[in-house]
Amino acid sequence: MGLKMCKKHRSLCAEAIQKRGLSHLVSKSQSEAVKRITADMNSKVPTRNYDPMLSLVMTIHKDTVNFSFEGNKLVKDKKNYCPLCLVEQKNSVEDCQIRIDSLADEIYQMCEKYSLQG
Numbered sequence: 001m002g003l004k005m006c007k008k009h010r011s012l013c014a015e016a017i018q019k020r021g022l023s024h025l026v027s028k029s030q031s032e033a034v035k036r037i038t039a040d041m042n043s044k045v046p047t048r049n050y051d052p053m054l055s056l057v058m059t060i061h062k063d064t065v066n067f068s069f070e071g072n073k074l075v076k077d078k079k080n081y082c083p084l085c086l087v088e089q090k091n092s093v094e095d096c097q098i099r100i101d102s103l104a105d106e107i108y109q110m111c112e113k114y115s116l117q118g
Contacts, residue, residue, distance in 0.1 A: 006082035016104035
């Protein structure tokens with residue numbers, strides 16, 4: 001099992017993407033996301049297949065594993081852990097929102113750089 005975003009934090013991530021006007025880039029289904037990721041795998045820069053929500057969630061997961069002492073242990077555990085719930089437990093709800101907003105801002109800037117935002 002390992003890391004899995006809870007509904008509360010997935011909603012906060014979706015809200016952050018929506019506030020930045022990037023919802024139109026989000027995959028509508030898992031199968032669409034898989035097709036878009038596959039199509040975009042060999043690209044050096046983001047293309048029209050880029051999914052900001054997936055990018056946000058995957059970055060949070062990656063950061064949890066890379067920068068958390070418990071990250072690798074959590075991935076091997078038999079339970080599911082929300083990486084942002086772990087941030088809240090160790091720090092605060094505000095730190096969690098700051099993390100989401102900071103990453104969403106970076107994603108927006110990247111989308112703007114490659115003219116994907118609209």
